[in-house]
Amino acid sequence: MAQGVDDLSLLRTIVGALPFASRVTVDIDSLLSGGVVSVVGKGTYHQDGVSTPVAIKHTKSDIALNDKFSPLESRNILKFAASSQQVDAQILTHFQHHAHIKVPEVVAYFERERVTILRDFTHDGYELFQDVIVRGLTASDVSLFATIGTTLAYLRSEMAHMHHVKGVENKELQIEERTDELRVSLYDGRMRYYNQVHSQLLDRARSTFTWTDGHPKNMAVNKAGNVIMFDFGRSIPCDPEYPVANFLGQIYLFGLTGSVAPKEVVRFTETLLDAYRKTYTQLASTPTNLHEQNLVWYISAELAHRGKTMRWIDPKLVKIDETRAKLAVDHFIDHVFNKLHPITTLIDFEHAFLQIAEHLHDKDDTYLRPSISSLSS
Ligand SMILES: Nc1ncnc2c1ncn2[C@@H]1O[C@H](COP(=O)(O)OP(=O)(O)O)[C@@H](O)[C@H]1O
Ligand SMILES: [Mg+2]
Numbered sequence: 001m002a003q004g005v006d007d008l009s010l011l012r013t014i015v016g017a018l019p020f021a022s023r024v025t026v027d028i029d030s031l032l033s034g035g036v037v038s039v040v041g042k043g044t045y046h047q048d049g050v051s052t053p054v055a056i057k058h059t060k061s062d063i064a065l066n067d068k069f070s071p072l073e074s075r076n077i078l079k080f081a082a083s084s085q086q087v088d089a090q091i092l093t094h095f096q097h098h099a100h101i102k103v104p105e106v107v108a109y110f111e112r113e114r115v116t117i118l119r120d121f122t123h124d125g126y127e128l129f130q131d132v133i134v135r136g137l138t139a140s141d142v143s144l145f146a147t148i149g150t151t152l153a154y155l156r157s158e159m160a161h162m163h164h165v166k167g168v169e170n171k172e173l174q175i176e177e178r179t180d181e182l183r184v185s186l187y188d189g190r191m192r193y194y195n196q197v198h199s200q201l202l203d204r205a206r207s208t209f210t211w212t213d214g215h216p217k218n219m220a221v222n223k224a225g226n227v228i229m230f231d232f233g234r235s236i237p238c239d240p241e242y243p244v245a246n247f248l249g250q251i252y253l254f255g256l257t258g259s260v261a262p263k264e265v266v267r268f269t270e271t272l273l274d275a276y277r278k279t280y281t282q283l284a285s286t287p288t289n290l291h292e293q294n295l296v297w298y299i300s301a302e303l304a305h306r307g308k309t310m311r312w313i314d315p316k317l318v319k320i321d322e323t324r325a326k327l328a329v330d331h332f333i334d335h336v337f338n339k340l341h342p343i344t345t346l347i348d349f350e351h352a353f354l355q356i357a358e359h360l361h362d363k364d365d366t367y368l369r370p371s372i373s374s375l376s377s
Contacts, residue, residue, distance in 0.1 A: 007034035011041045014058050018110050023048055026117070028056060037063055037081045045107050045117060053120040054107055059085040059233075061114075068311055072177040076169060083168040084233030085114045090165045091211075091232035092116070100154045102228045121228055126220040129227070133216055134316045137260055137268075143225045145268040148247065149275030151227055152214065156240045157283040160208035167209060171236040174212065175201045178246075181304040185333045193337045197297050200239055207237045214243045215250050241290050242298055244276055249302020255357055256307065256328045258319030262357035266350045273346075296349040300336045303329055320360070328360045 008031050015026055028043035038059045045052045059082050065074045089111070095103045105119035132141070176183075179198055186194040200206070211232055218231040248269055255265035273290065281288045306313055307329035310322060318325060335352050336343045343349050 007031055007039040008041065010060075011039050011056060011058055014113055014115060015041075015056060018113055018115060020108075021047075026054070026056070036060075036065060036069075037077055038085075042120060052107060053123040055104070055118045055120045057085070057088075057116045057118065059114045070177065070180060070311070072173065072180055076173055076177055080169045081233075082114060085116065086111055086233075087165060087168055087235060088231060088233035089116050091159075091162070091235065092118070092230065094162060094165065095158075098154075098158070101151055101158065102226060104228060104230050118230075121220050125222045125224075126226075126228055127222070128217060129219040129221050130216040130314065130317075132221055133254060133259055134314065137264060139264070142268060142271050144221050144227060145272040146275040147225055147227045148219070149244070149272035150279045151229060152243050152247070152272075153276045153279035153283060155211055155229070156208070156243070156280065159210060159235065160240060162209055165209070165235075167234075167236045169234055169236050171202060171238055174234065174236055175238060178212070178305055179301045181308045182301040182333070185304055185308070185330070186337055190337050190339055193297070193342060197294075197301055200291075200294050201242060201298070202238060206239045206241075208240045209235060210238050210240045211235050211243055212238065212246060214247045216247075239294065239298075241294060244273070244290065245295055245298030246302055248272065249299045250306060252299060252353060253303050253307045253313070253329070254317055255353065256303075256332070256360060257313075257317055257325045258361065259317045262354055262361075265357075266354065269346075269350070292346055293344040296336065296343060296346055299349070300333055304333050324360065328356055332356050 008028070011031070012028050015028060018026075020026070025046045026043060027046075028041040030042050032040040032042045032055055034040070038057060040058075041056045043054055043056060045054045061082050063077060063081060065077065069077065089106065089109045092103050092106050093109070095101045096106060104121050106116065107119055108117040109115070129144075175198060179194070179201070182197065183191075183194050211229075211234075213231055213234045214229065218229065220228045220230075251260060251265055251268060254260045255262045260268075277288065277290065308326060310318060310326065332353065335356070336349065343352060
């Protein structure tokens with residue numbers, strides 16, 4: 001709580017000193033999110049008698065890390081977080097009037113002070129996608145996954161040509177951060193799989209400028225099925241097929257933590273992939289299939305990244321015993337990267353996921369690590 005009060009006063013001080021035109025005033029009422037790195041306030045922007053509800057985002061310069069951060073994450077944050085707001089603002093600005101990619105409206109941006117003032121999307125009927133997942137997804141939410149698939153395809157295509165924006169993060173370091181838990185899991189004679197994931201993600205021939213942070217806390221949705229995406233500051237050149245897996249990895253995780261019904265996870269995945277393929281094929285004017293082995297291995301990397309420790313995962317999304325969920329993640333990773341016969345297709349991946357999820361959610365407390373043979377019978 002003390003942190004919240006401090007963040008609010010910090011934001012008010014920073015915004016109070018911004019070089020606004022004389023007819024502009026900004027009130028900050030409360031904090032939307034405050035943390036180690038960035039602080040986002042909720043308020044109103046007044047200009048010439050017009051009041052706009054806004055979210056005000058500022059990235060701190062003085063970052064005091066805590067032990068929620070992994071060592072690699074800490075290095076990235078200390079080095080790059082402050083300058084990443086410039087990347088975020090440039091990308092948001094680029095997509096202001098795009099027909100297929102919806103982002104929050106940028107009301108004002110101050111580069112030196114690292115403050116972006118955005119129209120508050122909650123006033124336009126949008127809700128953070130993660131909050132929708134916490135409340136519970138229903139069958140009709142499948143259309144959101146189609147929209148996310150379509151939007152990710154447009155983003156891939158647009159960002160590949162966004163040469164005026166330079167990412168600031170070191171791509172090797174970020175990919176290491178995002179695959180570190182997988183490395184640890186496979187550091188037992190299966191490093192060849194890890195090395196493949198790592199080299200594919202950074203493969204120069206495939207790389208284009210890519211959004212690597214597309215998770216349900218960086219998306220908002222409305223009742224009409226529209227999706228807004230934001231928080232682009234960490235974008236780097238890497239495999240442009242990564243974002244689909246980056247997003248789906250979290251949905252699979254929520255399937256294991258009891259927040260999304262496992263069968264729905266599979267249906268949502270297929271809907272998203274179908275929409276993505278169709279849209280990207282159209283945009284690239286040539287039939288485009290995702291590299292299936294990369295897809296399931298990247299999803300696994302994200303599952304390991306978020307699920308082995310559950311850092312940054314809202315406890316409201318973990319509806320079963322956390323240790324059980326972590327064990328299921330470990331077990332799933334082991335199964336995907338079987339020493340002799342790794343899973344390389346989506347259908348096998350989904351099959352293994354459904355079997356593990358089924359074991360996990362039956363109430364038999366003896367479940368810890370069902371043997372691989374019992375799962376593939
Ligand atoms: N335009 C907006 N309207 C309403 N809430 C917003 C807006 N932008 C950000 N937020 C809220 O602030 C949070 C953090 O913003 P984000 O840009 O994702 O920064 P961070 O880098 O801290 O994750 C979001 O998850 C969302 O809850
Ligand atoms: Mg965010």
